[in-house]
Amino acid sequence: MSQPGEDELEVSASLLVDQCVGENLDQLSTLDMRGDGILRVLYGAARAPHSRPLTLTAAQALMGRLETGSAVLMLTGFLAPKPFPETDGLIGSAVLAAALERACGAVPVFVAEPEVASALSAALRGAGLNVTAELATRTEVPHAAVVLPFSAEVAEAEAISAALADRIEPAACVAVERPGANPEGEYHYAMGKNATRGIAPVDFLYREASARGALTVGVGDFGNELGMGAIYDAIQTETPAGKDCGCGCGGGTACATPADVTVLASVSDWGAYAIAACLAYLKRDPAVLVAGDVYRRVCEDAVRAGAIDGPTRYATPHVDGIDPGFNAALLEVMRGAARYPSRSAGHSAIRLFRAARVRAGG
Ligand SMILES: [Zn+2]
Numbered sequence: 001m002s003q004p005g006e007d008e009l010e011v012s013a014s015l016l017v018d019q020c021v022g023e024n025l026d027q028l029s030t031l032d033m034r035g036d037g038i039l040r041v042l043y044g045a046a047r048a049p050h051s052r053p054l055t056l057t058a059a060q061a062l063m064g065r066l067e068t069g070s071a072v073l074m075l076t077g078f079l080a081p082k083p084f085p086e087t088d089g090l091i092g093s094a095v096l097a098a099a100l101e102r103a104c105g106a107v108p109v110f111v112a113e114p115e116v117a118s119a120l121s122a123a124l125r126g127a128g129l130n131v132t133a134e135l136a137t138r139t140e141v142p143h144a145a146v147v148l149p150f151s152a153e154v155a156e157a158e159a160i161s162a163a164l165a166d167r168i169e170p171a172a173c174v175a176v177e178r179p180g181a182n183p184e185g186e187y188h189y190a191m192g193k194n195a196t197r198g199i200a201p202v203d204f205l206y207r208e209a210s211a212r213g214a215l216t217v218g219v220g221d222f223g224n225e226l227g228m229g230a231i232y233d234a235i236q237t238e239t240p241a242g243k244d245c246g247c248g249c250g251g252g253t254a255c256a257t258p259a260d261v262t263v264l265a266s267v268s269d270w271g272a273y274a275i276a277a278c279l280a281y282l283k284r285d286p287a288v289l290v291a292g293d294v295y296r297r298v299c300e301d302a303v304r305a306g307a308i309d310g311p312t313r314y315a316t317p318h319v320d321g322i323d324p325g326f327n328a329a330l331l332e333v334m335r336g337a338a339r340y341p342s343r344s345a346g347h348s349a350i351r352l353f354r355a356a357r358v359r360a361g362g
Contacts, residue, residue, distance in 0.1 A: 005361055009308065011349065012355035019342050021281050022056025024337045029055060029265040029274035031323065038238055041086050042223060043264040045234035055271065058217045058261045059278030065172045065215045069139055072097075073170035073209050075178040075202050075226060077116030078310065080189075082198040085116045087302060087309035088320045091179025092219070092272025094123035094298050095290055095331075096174065097145055099276035101129060102288045109146040109168050113200045115306075117147050127290055128300035134165060150200040161204035165212055172215040173206055177268035180218075180226030180255030182245075184337035186200030190222045192241030200224075203257055218259030219271040221320075229258030239269040267320040273331050281338035289335050291326040299324050 004012070014283040030043050044053075050057050066072055076093040097108035108129070110120060121131045129145040138144050148164075179187040179195060181203050187195045203226060210216050218227015223235030224244055235254035237245040243252040265271030273289070280288035290298065299317035309318040317324045341347075 001076055002149040004356070009185030009352055009355055009359075011102065011191050012359055016355050016358065017287065018056060019052065021338060023277060024051040024117040025055045025215060025274040025334060027276050028334055028337065031266055033266050039221060039266050040355060041238045042231060042234055043277055046262040046264045047232040049336040054261065054263045055274040056278050058275045059282055061215055061261055062171050062172055062174070062217065062275075062304040063101065063279065066100060066104035066106040066256055070104065070106045071109050072106045073168055073173040073174065073205070074081070074108050075112070075175040075206060076110070076112045077112040077120060078179055079115060079178055079195075079198055080115065080308065080310045081195075083115035083348070084306060084308045085119050085311075086177075086266065087208060087299065087307045087317065088267060088310050090120055090123055090302055091232070091240055091299055091319055092114070092269030093174075094120070094127040094302070095275045095295065096272040096300045097128035098177065098290060099122060099279045099288045101143055101145070103279040103285070104282045106171075107144050107146065107242065109138070109148065109170065109200055111148045111150045111164065111205055113152055114149040117149055119302045119305040119307035121147050123298050123302040123307070126301035127294065144190055150202055150205070152198050152200045157201045157204045161202070164205055165208035168209075169212075170209045170214045173209040173216045174219070175206060175226040176272045177221070178223060178226040180228060180257055180309060182249070182251040182254060183256045184249045184251040186247070186249040187285050188224050188241065188245050188247065190224055190239075190241070190253065192245035192247060194245070194247040194249065206257060207226040208243040216259040217261045217263065219264055219265065219268050220265045220273070221255075221268045224253040224255060225258035225268065226255055226257060229260060230262045232256065241261045244326055246352070266291055267322065269319050269327070270330065278332040280335070282343070284342050286339050288336060289331070289338065291331045291335070295328050295331050296324055299327075
């Protein structure tokens with residue numbers, strides 16, 4: 001066997017850093033806050049088909065697909081209940097939308113219930129994007145994000161979704177903590193309570209986008225979210241209401257619709273922050289991921305505009321019951337984890353040694 005050349009070893013060392021940064025961000029976004037171990041099992045199921053970390057896989061796939069002016073369809077907003085969207089998903093989507101705009105020049109296009117639009121628009125503005133409802137003129141708005149309403153009362157959701165997908169022409173579709181229907185077409189909260197009433201069936205739009213070749217990324221934390229269908233069996237077995245919701249619909253909470261890349265995190269929002277951190281790392285640009293102070297503004301603006309904390313249902317800037325101080329600190333740790341390896345050129349000799357060991361099977 002011939003020895004690898006210096007160039008080959010440099011490439012291996014570079015891939016090694018990518019892998020390590022991605023693993024760090026996967027680990028930071030999967031801290032087991034509830035202490036029940038379920039998320040780790042679901043993460044394992046989602047990770048099984050991938051040798052690379054999930055957040056890195058998602059970021060690389062999105063960067064490969066999106067270019068300046070590309071539309072990225074973003075689906076988020078869990079009414080908990082109507083008319084109050086929960087912060088989880090909404091905040092992370094704003095953070096990720098800003099990252100995709102900065103990293104790729106993409107135009108995030110959100111489609112959600114009218115009740116979600118106000119808090120979502122406030123979060124997007126907090127993250128620095130200019131919100132418009134005009135899809136046709138989106139490229140004339142600097143640093144734009146588009147927010148379009150989709151009513152829950154539409155009888156012809158399938159036909160409307162097909163027409164909307166033709167208009168948006170998304171290169172990619174990202175769902176973060178978006179309710180996902182089970183095989184019966186019913187939506188549920190995590191523990192099985194039926195949530196279908198008031199939820200717009202944007203699953204149709206997601207599938208129309210996928211059928212047109214858009215890359216799909218699903219980010220969830222319990223399996224009842226859109227895009228979790230790739231780990232359907234694990235959700236059925238490993239979550240309390242996954243197989244039998246108890247609502248009488250004949251199914252469970254497990255979402256039937258899969259994604260090309262399934263990202264599991266302790267809190268869906270954290271998965272979105274971690275993907276944004278991977279984008280910042282891949283672009284070698286820390287500004288791709290908002291800083292902690294901007295993050296706090298995003299949370300506060302969203303709550304002022306109607307978002308609530310899901311578990312407690314208070315109008316506070318907590319995400320999944322976790323306080324904004326913790327979340328801002330975690331986001332800053334992610335920023336540091338994404339930034340440090342690019343600044344530590346002094347470590348290259350150690351990386352080359354390790355890359356050679358890995359190539360030798362060590
Ligand atoms: Zn049910």
